[in-house]
Amino acid sequence: MRNAFAKAVTDLSDEYHELVMMAGDIGNRLFDEFKDKHPDRFYNCGVAEANMTGVASGLAASGLRPITYTITPFNTVRCLEQIRLDICYPNLPVIVVGTGAGLSYAGLGATHHSMEDIAILRTLPNMHIVCPADPVEVRLAVKDALRLGRPTYIRLGKKGEPVIHESDPEFTIGRGITVRKGSDVAILSVGNMLAPALKSAEQLQQKGISTQVISLHTVKPLDDELLGALFEEKKLVVVIEEHGLIGGAGSAVLEWGNVKRADLRKLICIGGPDRFLFACGDQKEARHQLGLTAENITEKILGRIG
Amino acid sequence: MITSIQLAAQFRAKAVEMSHTAEAAHLASSLSCIDIVAVLYHSVLKLDPLKPKWEDRDRFILSKGHAATALYSALAYKGFLTEDDLKTYGKAGSLLEEHPSPKLPGVEAATGSLGHGLPCGCGISLAGLIKGQKYRTFVLMSDGECNEGSVWEASMFAAANKLGSLCAFVDFNKWQATGRSKEVLALDPLVDKFKSFGWDVHEIDGHDHHEILNAVSDISVDKQKPTMVVSHTVKGKGISFMEDDNNWHYRIPTVEEVQLAKAELGVL
Numbered sequence: 001m002r003n004a005f006a007k008a009v010t011d012l013s014d015e016y017h018e019l020v021m022m023a024g025d026i027g028n029r030l031f032d033e034f035k036d037k038h039p040d041r042f043y044n045c046g047v048a049e050a051n052m053t054g055v056a057s058g059l060a061a062s063g064l065r066p067i068t069y070t071i072t073p074f075n076t077v078r079c080l081e082q083i084r085l086d087i088c089y090p091n092l093p094v095i096v097v098g099t100g101a102g103l104s105y106a107g108l109g110a111t112h113h114s115m116e117d118i119a120i121l122r123t124l125p126n127m128h129i130v131c132p133a134d135p136v137e138v139r140l141a142v143k144d145a146l147r148l149g150r151p152t153y154i155r156l157g158k159k160g161e162p163v164i165h166e167s168d169p170e171f172t173i174g175r176g177i178t179v180r181k182g183s184d185v186a187i188l189s190v191g192n193m194l195a196p197a198l199k200s201a202e203q204l205q206q207k208g209i210s211t212q213v214i215s216l217h218t219v220k221p222l223d224d225e226l227l228g229a230l231f232e233e234k235k236l237v238v239v240i241e242e243h244g245l246i247g248g249a250g251s252a253v254l255e256w257g258n259v260k261r262a263d264l265r266k267l268i269c270i271g272g273p274d275r276f277l278f279a280c281g282d283q284k285e286a287r288h289q290l291g292l293t294a295e296n297i298t299e300k301i302l303g304r305i306g
Numbered sequence: 307m308i309t310s311i312q313l314a315a316q317f318r319a320k321a322v323e324m325s326h327t328a329e330a331a332h333l334a335s336s337l338s339c340i341d342i343v344a345v346l347y348h349s350v351l352k353l354d355p356l357k358p359k360w361e362d363r364d365r366f367i368l369s370k371g372h373a374a375t376a377l378y379s380a381l382a383y384k385g386f387l388t389e390d391d392l393k394t395y396g397k398a399g400s401l402l403e404e405h406p407s408p409k410l411p412g413v414e415a416a417t418g419s420l421g422h423g424l425p426c427g428c429g430i431s432l433a434g435l436i437k438g439q440k441y442r443t444f445v446l447m448s449d450g451e452c453n454e455g456s457v458w459e460a461s462m463f464a465a466a467n468k469l470g471s472l473c474a475f476v477d478f479n480k481w482q483a484t485g486r487s488k489e490v491l492a493l494d495p496l497v498d499k500f501k502s503f504g505w506d507v508h509e510i511d512g513h514d515h516h517e518i519l520n521a522v523s524d525i526s527v528d529k530q531k532p533t534m535v536v537s538h539t540v541k542g543k544g545i546s547f548m549e550d551d552n553n554w555h556y557r558i559p560t561v562e563e564v565q566l567a568k569a570e571l572g573v574l
Contacts, residue, residue: 051456051459055429055432055460057426059429062429089416
């Protein structure tokens with residue numbers, strides 16, 4: 001995803017002359033092409049995220065379109081007050097990009113895990129939360145965030161995620177993408193959980209359960225129309241995210257359902273527990289430990305309607 | 307035409323009045339930086355109140371947002387606000403909150419949480435550099451504010467990026483909310499600190515209008531270093547019974563004290 005992100009900003013920099021890339025001393029080689037094209041529009045801001053965020057607000061207030069980029073917890077919760085006051089309060093067009101979100105960097109320890117960022121950032125007025133599912137959606141998300149011109153958080157995985165979309169889907173921030181059609185159950189997959197979500201749909205098909213799979217790339221604002229239709233039509237609506245259950249996308253859907261008086265008995269939320277992960281292990285092992293697997297999604301759904 | 311010294315006396319009288327009427331704290335913090343604010347708005351900043359977002363305007367960020375009454379007085383003097391607006395300070399529904407909001411014309415950033423103004427100022431200054439604009443960016447901080455790590459992050463950023471159009475002041479009144487600023491944290495030697503961070507540093511009497519004016523005379527995008535003006539000031543300056551008395555960080559003046567203060571200031 002991060003390679004797709006670097007390519008996207010490099011390509012879009014021709015169209016958006018105001019685009020300024022700011023990195024927190026990471027991705028040195030990643031942005032070489034961008035730096036070659038626009039040496040005056042790339043700033044390594046050092047290991048100083050509070051300042052990087054404040055600087056971004058000053059650039060945006062002066063008509064530029066900054067994107068801040070570093071590892072997720074450092075670019076979100078560490079500089080939360082700057083995001084809140086400097087960007088969201090004046091409603092400035094800054095794009096905050098967290099790389100290695102969720103358990104992408106599981107092996108690096110709790111310092112680098114990010115299972116709380118969606119919960120925290122979605123409480124901020126004016127903020128948009130976008131979690132692309134694959135490298136194709138990364139490119140489209142950056143493009144649409146630039147079109148939107150509002151405070152936007154883009155939550156990336158790491159590198160090497162599979163390309164799922166064979167061609168460009170229609171991508172608009174705030175509108176989910178149906179990746180697979182189905183009539184019994186809907187799985188709303190957030191960010192990089194799309195591959196296990198699709199695998200689960202296959203497993204369910206073997207059991208005679210028809211499953212619609214949606215890339216719910218935008219957690220804020222939620223796709224009101226889509227959610228309304230799913231809760232109306234489906235037996236179950238399942239939200240799966242590589243993020244803690246407290247305050248994540250599942251919580252957002254619960255809040256939505258409460259306001260809309262949807263039948264929340266249909267809802268299953270799958271996400272991380274209320275505890276820190278420790279002990280070595282890569283993303284695959286961490287997902288297995290937390291039940292963020294196709295098998296667990298399938299089991300949970302079968303437990304309700306099998 | 308009014309002089310900057312007369313203007314500062316008027317701003318002080320307004321700050322006292324507003325603190326009393328709104329029952330709002332931080333009067334002494336406003337009084338210590340009012341000479342700097344008065345000189346900048348009187349003689350330095352290029353602004354157009356009819357076009358608050360004019361691209362080539364100089365920018366001023368009151369990073370010590372708790373001194374909002376100093377800023378509001380200046381904005382009224384320039385015509386961004388009216389004298390009637392000042393009377394709404396702290397009242398329900400007014401945009402003149404106890405800390406400045408960018409919803410108000412002439413206010414560049416939301417300040418009040420310390421340590422935000424210098425990074426924002428760096429961004430505004432850098433934008434001028436990228437876009438080839440000549441405007442200058444001024445940031446006014448408190449000494450207590452220099453406790454914040456973001457001030458030092460921004461200080462390194464400004465030097466690394468040669469932000470010559472950036473000028474920051476420290477209103478060095480030697481107090482913060484609960485004690486002497488050099489005792490709360492190891493603030494001294496402040497001048498040496500900013501020098502070692504790569505800034506051009508002026509050390510001035512922050513109540514001497516000539517010294518304030520001289521310190522900012524060469525701020526320009528063509529400079530290779532940002533400028534820090536460490537300004538020695540007195541908290542509560544201008545009103546004898548408030549000077550260097552940190553009780554006035556929070557105390558609200560009574561009707562009698564307002565009259566006494568105005569008499570001392572020669573503004574009735």
